[in-house]
Amino acid sequence: MSLWKEFAKGLWDENPVWVLLLGMCPLLAVTNTAVNGLAMGLATAFVLLGGGIVNSLLKNVIPHKVRIPCYIVVIATFVTIADYVMAAYFPEVHKLLGLFIPLIVVNCLILGRSESFATQNPVHYAISDALGMGVGFTWALTFLGIIREIFGFGSIFGVQVLGDWFTPWIIAVLPAGAFLTMGIVLAIFNVLKSGSTSEAECH
Amino acid sequence: MAKEDSKVAMVAVLTIIMILSATVLTFVFGFTKPKIDAYAAQQKKKAILNVLPGATKYKTIQKGNLELYKGYDKNGDLVGTAIETKGPGFQGMIKLMLGMNLKNDKVLAIKILSHLETPGLGARITEPWFENQFKNKQFNDKFKAKSDVKAIAGATISTQAVSDIIENTIQKVQKVTDGGE
Amino acid sequence: MELLLVFLGASITNNFILARFLGICPFLGVSKEVPTAFSMGLATTFVMTTSAMVVWFVQTFILEKFGLPYLQYVAFILVISAFVQLTEMAVRKISEPLYKALGIFLPLITTNCAILGLALLIPLKGYSFIESTIFGFGAGVGFTLAMVLMAGMRERLAFADVPEPLQGAPMTLIIAGMMAMAFMGFSGMIAM
Numbered sequence: 001m002s003l004w005k006e007f008a009k010g011l012w013d014e015n016p017v018w019v020l021l022l023g024m025c026p027l028l029a030v031t032n033t034a035v036n037g038l039a040m041g042l043a044t045a046f047v048l049l050g051g052g053i054v055n056s057l058l059k060n061v062i063p064h065k066v067r068i069p070c071y072i073v074v075i076a077t078f079v080t081i082a083d084y085v086m087a088a089y090f091p092e093v094h095k096l097l098g099l100f101i102p103l104i105v106v107n108c109l110i111l112g113r114s115e116s117f118a119t120q121n122p123v124h125y126a127i128s129d130a131l132g133m134g135v136g137f138t139w140a141l142t143f144l145g146i147i148r149e150i151f152g153f154g155s156i157f158g159v160q161v162l163g164d165w166f167t168p169w170i171i172a173v174l175p176a177g178a179f180l181t182m183g184i185v186l187a188i189f190n191v192l193k194s195g196s197t198s199e200a201e202c203h
Numbered sequence: 204m205a206k207e208d209s210k211v212a213m214v215a216v217l218t219i220i221m222i223l224s225a226t227v228l229t230f231v232f233g234f235t236k237p238k239i240d241a242y243a244a245q246q247k248k249k250a251i252l253n254v255l256p257g258a259t260k261y262k263t264i265q266k267g268n269l270e271l272y273k274g275y276d277k278n279g280d281l282v283g284t285a286i287e288t289k290g291p292g293f294q295g296m297i298k299l300m301l302g303m304n305l306k307n308d309k310v311l312a313i314k315i316l317s318h319l320e321t322p323g324l325g326a327r328i329t330e331p332w333f334e335n336q337f338k339n340k341q342f343n344d345k346f347k348a349k350s351d352v353k354a355i356a357g358a359t360i361s362t363q364a365v366s367d368i369i370e371n372t373i374q375k376v377q378k379v380t381d382g383g384e
Numbered sequence: 385m386e387l388l389l390v391f392l393g394a395s396i397t398n399n400f401i402l403a404r405f406l407g408i409c410p411f412l413g414v415s416k417e418v419p420t421a422f423s424m425g426l427a428t429t430f431v432m433t434t435s436a437m438v439v440w441f442v443q444t445f446i447l448e449k450f451g452l453p454y455l456q457y458v459a460f461i462l463v464i465s466a467f468v469q470l471t472e473m474a475v476r477k478i479s480e481p482l483y484k485a486l487g488i489f490l491p492l493i494t495t496n497c498a499i500l501g502l503a504l505l506i507p508l509k510g511y512s513f514i515e516s517t518i519f520g521f522g523a524g525v526g527f528t529l530a531m532v533l534m535a536g537m538r539e540r541l542a543f544a545d546v547p548e549p550l551q552g553a554p555m556t557l558i559i560a561g562m563m564a565m566a567f568m569g570f571s572g573m574i575a576m
Contacts, residue, residue: 021412021553024408024409024412025405025406025407025408025409025497026405028405028408029404029405032322058220061216062216062220063209063212063213063216065213066213066216066217068465068494069217069462069465069466070216070217070220072461072462072465073217073220073221073224073458073461073462074220074224076224076457076458076461076462077224077227077228077458079457080228080231080454080455080456080457080458081227081228081231083457084231084232084235084236084239084454085231085235087235087239087242088235088238088239088242089238091239091242091246095317099501099504099505099508102456102457102500102504103406103497103500103501103504105457105461105500106461106494106495106496106497106499106500107497108409108495111495152322152323153323168323170321170322170323170324171565173322173323174321174322174564174568175402175403175405175564175568176561176562176564176565176568177561178405178561178564179557179558179560179561179564180557180558180561180562182557183550183553183554183555183556183557183558183560183561184554184558186553186554186557187549187550187554188549190548190549190550190554191549221458224458225455225458228454228455228458229454231454232453232454
């Protein structure tokens with residue numbers, strides 16, 4: 001077990017989005033543009049890291065029976081910090097992500113990592129795992145955001161890349177488009193991984 | 204930790220964690236609140252001055268149950284009156300700032316503040332050509348989409364919703380000010 | 385009339401799953417068969433309705449009264465998880481068959497973001513107590529509707545010849561996309 005291995009697994013082999021299918025709600029809801037996807041990914045990564053460190057440090061203090069409420073309180077605290085800091089320093093992005101920042105609390109990815117990794121391992125492995133998962137989640141969200149933004153608005157990160165000839169496919173930035181894009185991207189990844197199919201499970 | 208956790212320990216740990224959490228959050232809140240408030244105030248000022256061309260400062264006054272913002276230019280002359288208003292759109296509330304000249308009963312400008320309209324269709328209400336078409340509209344105009352208001356293709360309902368909000372707000376303002384200042 | 389609009393808005397036009405993206409996890413995970421999907425829907429509806437009421441009290445009489453907006457997330461999630469726990473215990477005491485039908489789903493509901501999403505929407509919308517309750521109930525009914533429809537389609541799909549790369553999650557997501565398109569037909573019918 002090396003720190004690098006714990007970090008790298010989150011990027012692809014155990015990517016929280018493409019392989020573990022965790023955190024689908026924010027994934028689908030806020031990825032209508034690349035910037036939104038990136039911001040949401042970073043906010044989630046911050047909570048993942050903070051929650052992972054604290055929960056890992058507290059693992060010997062917290063009685064087993066009340067561990068879930070304790071983890072949730074710690075996570076909710078970090079989410080509130082992220083929420084207020086974003087509102088203060090990045091108000092534009094904060095407005096766009098809206099309700100989905102508080103919902104990071106119930107992102108199964110975060111509680112899942114705290115429960116299954118951070119509290120089973122020493123804190124430096126927890127940090128490495130949280131960073132890997134955070135980066136993996138962020139790139140997945142940004143990637144999906146880029147695809148939907150190109151089709152929906154003809155731009156990437158707000159910069160127009162397709163000319164006037166392009167009629168935006170509005171469907172791509174609507175809710176329906178989120179499901180369709182995600183389904184198609186997953187299918188393509190399945191082909192790339194030569195047919196190994198994954199099953200949607202959250203818990 | 205022992206396998207059988209005592210009830211006291213469970214309650215104690217949970218309580219301590221919650222107290223810590225509340226302490227940290229109180230601190231974060233105290234630290235970020237001024238910034239958040241400052242941003243909100245600055246956004247409001249920008250929106251108000253935006254719909255009152257030429258105005259450099261504004262004063263808040265209370266007329267009836269409405270909060271009105273009177274804008275003045277650098278010579279201290281009254282430019283117009285602004286009001287923040289909202290109404291139902293196609294999918295959710297549309298909030299907008301409306302600037303009016305109550306002397307000659309004309310709309311000065313409007314600015315959409317927030318909305319939940321369909322991206323690419325109704326969401327185009329925030330485009331300058333759409334907002335600018337309300338400039339200099341008479342209070343007694345019809346405010347009808349496709350007649351005196353240019354409609355967004357595929358989003359007549361959103362267009363009409365904005366027009367209705369403006370028309371209703373003008374009536375409310377006129378009621379409290381009785382046409383005068 | 386107002387209340388009917390709140391109900392229809394929460395259940396159909398702004399369906400929690402298909403328009404707000406809340407509760408996607410159970411929607412994808414527990415929608416293979418109609419009976420399970422229906423039980424999950426029922427359990428969720430129950431928790432949504434009751435936690436809508438509790439959350440309204442917490443928001444009005446604690447958070448607003450004492451000026452503690454920054455404790456909102458922590459308070460809501462604790463209230464919800466405590467409440468789900470209580471519900472589980474109550475159901476077990478009251479009816480054994482009901483517990484068997486719903487019991488296993490209840491712990492899952494705590495991390496269902498539809499519940500916390502609902503809780504956070506209530507103060508935003510400024511609903512009264514009655515409206516909050518109806519809103520919670522409507523959201524639950526809409527959730528159940530989407531779950532059952534999805535399960536019905538997936539039951540049929542089990543016999544279909546789906547290309548291999550699309551099997552499992554991709555196909556489920558694509559069907560969900562089509563359902564979302566169908567539900568778009570309702571949008572705008574009720575101004576929120």
